[in-house]
Amino acid sequence: MNEPGVTETTESGIPENAVPENAVPADRRLTVRRLWKVNHLRAEGIDPYPLGYTRDASASEIHDRCAGLEPDTRTGETAAVAGRLMNLRRLGRLVFGVLQDYSGRVQLFADEQGLGGRFAGFGELDGGDWVWARGEVITTRRGEPSVHVSDYALLAKALRPLPAKWHGFKDKERRFRRRELDLLVNPEARRIVEVRAGVVSELRRQFEGRGFVEVETPVLQLQAGGALARPFETHHNALGIDMYLRIATELHLKRLVVGGMERVFELGRVFRNEGMDARHNPEFTTLEAYQALADYRDIMRLVEEVFEAAAQRAAGSARLTYQGRPVDLRPPYRRAPMLELVGEALGSPVFPSTPPARMRALAEQAGVETDPAWGFGKLVEQVFDRLAAPRLWDPTFVIDHPVEISPLARCHRSVEGLVERFELYIAGSEHADAFTELNDPIEQRARFQAQAAARAAGDLSAHPLDEDFLRALESGMPPTGGLGIGVDRLVMLLTDQRNLREVVLFPHLRPEQPLR
RNA sequence: GGGCCUGUAGCUCAGUCGGGAGAGCAGCGGACUUUUAAUCCGAAGGUCGCGGGUUCGAUCCCCGCCGGGCCCA
Numbered sequence: 180m181n182e183p184g185v186t187e188t189t190e191s192g193i194p195e196n197a198v199p200e201n202a203v204p205a206d207r208r209l210t211v212r213r214l215w216k217v218n219h220l221r222a223e224g225i226d227p228y229p230l231g232y233t234r235d236a237s238a239s240e241i242h243d244r245c246a247g248l249e250p251d252t253r254t255g256e257t258a259a260v261a262g263r264l265m266n267l268r269r270l271g272r273l274v275f276g277v278l279q280d281y282s283g284r285v286q287l288f289a290d291e292q293g294l295g296g297r298f299a300g301f302g303e304l305d306g307g308d309w310v311w312a313r314g315e316v317i318t319t320r321r322g323e324p325s326v327h328v329s330d331y332a333l334l335a336k337a338l339r340p341l342p343a344k345w346h347g348f349k350d351k352e353r354r355f356r357r358r359e360l361d362l363l364v365n366p367e368a369r370r371i372v373e374v375r376a377g378v379v380s381e382l383r384r385q386f387e388g389r390g391f392v393e394v395e396t397p398v399l400q401l402q403a404g405g406a407l408a409r410p411f412e413t414h415h416n417a418l419g420i421d422m423y424l425r426i427a428t429e430l431h432l433k434r435l436v437v438g439g440m441e442r443v444f445e446l447g448r449v450f451r452n453e454g455m456d457a458r459h460n461p462e463f464t465t466l467e468a469y470q471a472l473a474d475y476r477d478i479m480r481l482v483e484e485v486f487e488a489a490a491q492r493a494a495g496s497a498r499l500t501y502q503g504r505p506v507d508l509r510p511p512y513r514r515a516p517m518l519e520l521v522g523e524a525l526g527s528p529v530f531p532s533t534p535p536a537r538m539r540a541l542a543e544q545a546g547v548e549t550d551p552a553w554g555f556g557k558l559v560e561q562v563f564d565r566l567a568a569p570r571l572w573d574p575t576f577v578i579d580h581p582v583e584i585s586p587l588a589r590c591h592r593s594v595e596g597l598v599e600r601f602e603l604y605i606a607g608s609e610h611a612d613a614f615t616e617l618n619d620p621i622e623q624r625a626r627f628q629a630q631a632a633a634r635a636a637g638d639l640s641a642h643p644l645d646e647d648f649l650r651a652l653e654s655g656m657p658p659t660g661g662l663g664i665g666v667d668r669l670v671m672l673l674t675d676q677r678n679l680r681e682v683v684l685f686p687h688l689r690p691e692q693p694l695r
Numbered sequence: 696g697g698g699c700c701u702g703u704a705g706c707u708c709a710g711u712c713g714g715g716a717g718a719g720c721a722g723c724g725g726a727c728u729u730u731u732a733a734u735c736c737g738a739a740g741g742u743c744g745c746g747g748g749u750u751c752g753a754u755c756c757c758c759g760c761c762g763g764g765c766c767c768a
Contacts, residue, residue, distance in 0.1 A: 214721075251729090270734090271727040286731070306721080320729045340721065342706055351705075352763045454696090457765085489730090548768080646721065678764095 186427040213305055215340045220333070227336040232311040234261040236483065238278065238285035244316055245324035249258075251316045253327075260285060260326055261314040263363070264304055264342065274302050275325075278310060279363075286325040287312050293329045307337030343616065351678075355686050356533050368595055374392065374493045377669045381492040382466055382666070385485045391442040391468055396431035398424055398448070401641045405429030405587070408451040411461075422650060424450040428467045429587065429661065433616060434651040436659050443472035447668070457678045461687055464666040473660035474615040475599045479576055482603060482611055482662065483510035486574070486669070501606050501675055504572065510572040512603070520577060521559050524566035529559065529583065531596025552636060556583030571604040586626040586642045588614035605672060613662040620652035 217227045236258035244254065260427040262280030276287035282473060291298045313332040317388075319325055335389060342348035342364050354361040360367045383393065401420070403410035405427030413423050428445045435443045442455070445468045455461055469479065490508045497508040522529040525541045535555045542549050542558050548567050549558060559581050571577070578601045579591055588598035599615035617623050629645040634641035672684040680686035 253709050260706055266731080268730050268733055269727090270730060273730075275730045275733085277731070290728070319731090321731075323729090342721090350702095350763085353706090354701095355763095420734080605742065 185363055188415045193343075209339050213336060216303060216305070217336050217338075220336075221429045227333055229334065230637055232261060232334060233259065234280075234311070235259045236316075237261065237281035237282035238280050240323050241285045241316055242283070243328060248318045248322075248324075249602070250318050250322035251320045254316045257313060257329075258263055258326055259311065260287075262309070263337075264308045264310045266304055266306060268305060269302050272298075274298075274305070276301075276310070276312075278312065278326075279356055281332050286323050286330065287328050288314075288317065288319060288325040289328040289330075289331075293327050294331070297461060301331060303522055304333065305337060305340075307339065307341045308333055309335035309337070321694055351453070351680070352688065355680055360687055368506050368681075371655075371670070371674050371676065372684065373676050375682060378489050378673060379464075379666065381489050382664070383487065385488050386444045386466075386468055389442065389481070390477070391444045391470070392440060393445065394435060394440070394443050396425075396428050396435075396445060400425050402645050404648065405644045406449075406451075406543070407584075407586075407640045407642055411452045415690060425623070426451050427663070428465065429663070430511050430648045431661070432467055432469050432644060433661070434648065434658060436469050437651045437654055437656045442469070444468035444591055448694075455687060456667070457598070457680070460667070460679055460683055463683075466595050466664040466666055467662065469659055469661045471657040471659050473658055474658065475578075476612055477612045478662050479512075479514070479601060480510075480658040482576075482613070482664075483512055484612075485664075489669060490673055493670075499673065499675075501672055503511055504606075506573070506606060506607075507573060508670070512576055514576045514601075516579045517559065517563055517577050517581075518579070518597075520567040520571075522561050524562060531555075531594065531608055533554050537554040554583050554640075556581030556585075560584050567608070568604055569607045571691075572606055574603065574605045576601040583612065583629075587617055587632050589617045589619075590622075608668055608672075609665065610660060610668055610672070611661065616656070616659040616661045618652060618656040618658060620649055624649055625632075625654055 183640065192481075196659055201240065215381060220227045233319050238260065241258060244256065244258075248254070251392070260278060262278040264276055265279045266277040266285065274287075274289040276289065276604055277283050277286055287310075289298060290300045294301055308332060308617070311325055311334050312328045314327040314329040317325055317327045320336075331524065338532055340362050342590040348354060348360060348364050354365070358368075360486045362372070387393065399413070399415070399422045400432050401422060403423040403426045405425070406429065408424040408426045410426050413422050413424065428447060428449065432443055432445060443536070444466060447464065448462050449465050450462045451459075452461065453459065468481075473481075486508050487497045487510060490499060499508065500505050507658050518531070525545050527541055527679075529538065533555065535553075538555050538558045539553075542562050545562065545566060547562050553561070563577070568577075580588070580593065580602075582590060582596060582598050583586075585598040585600050588600045591599050593629040599619075601611075601613055603611035603613075608611045617626070624644075627642060627649070630642040631644055634643070671677070671679060672683060676682055
């Protein structure tokens, strides 16, 4: 980026074009000195980004080796450590540094006895630099486990400063936009990443352990089906056709069941072109699973076991605290028919046979806004979402939804107008959605046609008619239980977070104006 | 989409009932051979989110826009 003698230089000898274009003026000021050091090292033939240095001990291993040692002890053992320099305290002819690696932090102790002529250079390191250091493992007079540096190297120069060490890095917007700094200085951010990895790993283990085969289905689709949501649109240049990013994995997974894959699951990202807030990111992670010869009751038991195991893995216990209130994820979970919950919320019983006009009047009476286009099912759903769902704290399977809002679920075996479906609610949030799958191709086509009518009437999230899927059903899908789990929300629950963005590494934000 | 709050130094935040801006930490110069939020001394560092309006004068008041947070839909 800077060839000496080729570019104009400033008074300080720093090439004018060496400062990143997008650094705001104040940032430049802090960056210029570090750039000067980089150029100075290069002028001396030292690569500020060298290769070839290896580590033989982690920060935590240094602490382990010093466990129980008296202050001011020399172990006679040598160790080579590497990590990011988080702090540097210069005390005249002594320098104390704090090195952070994947395992934790360890102190570097530098003096002229250890470094001789290279001592002054050590003090020129900056917070944020990646540093390699080798020396004797000791404890200082205050008892701090340390490496008494006898050799060191700059591994990578940091041109930008670290966030302040004491007041921290708290501004949510900056934390999410500069997630790498957030992870560097906020241990809680790292903890969430690790818990999430554990939860995902446990989910895989649970399904694999039950004989489910993990598969990957297309993200780019000709039609976005399997859920009721608006998709992202894109374009395939070679084929000259518009395509969509998937909103669910459901339809392809069912086609696999038709193909004899009797237990399949997919853990993956889906995309919905809708609002973003504390509980919704435009892309999120779901686990969908399909099991032949099962129904939604079997899936309920499966979900109970999986959620308990995930909590055990993430939190060490299925009895957790979320936002200050206890949540017990040990089975069995309450089973509550949706119409009963809605009837309770309205103070008047509701049945599948309740006329839509009556349902609308009850909803309005309860203060729930309605749309004239809505039928019975949509009205029930709206009342449930507004009045009943927020009150469901303990794990609850809300069961038996109106058929109108469940175009892919099988009709209830004993109640007309309902389907065999459940949604799992915990702490007021939906965590899973499952049904006994509709496997009658003739009825499925009729359901799609009803959705097409809704779409024609202006409902942009109505389900499209998918001929490929219908053709598969026409080849015969066995009775099947299907399930979707919202992985991000599960991680929120298990890490006690109320903002989805805390559990997604790089949540979507509006583009920032000036880059900094 | 609506309501409330918010945007000031690299970070965390004060502040001006309108007279043109401050602290701590970081950074810079100096002192210091046991610090770990080191300490002490010194000198710096700002388009007060952006645009417009009112005013002799706006970081402050008004309007619009942009970003963010919380709550509601």
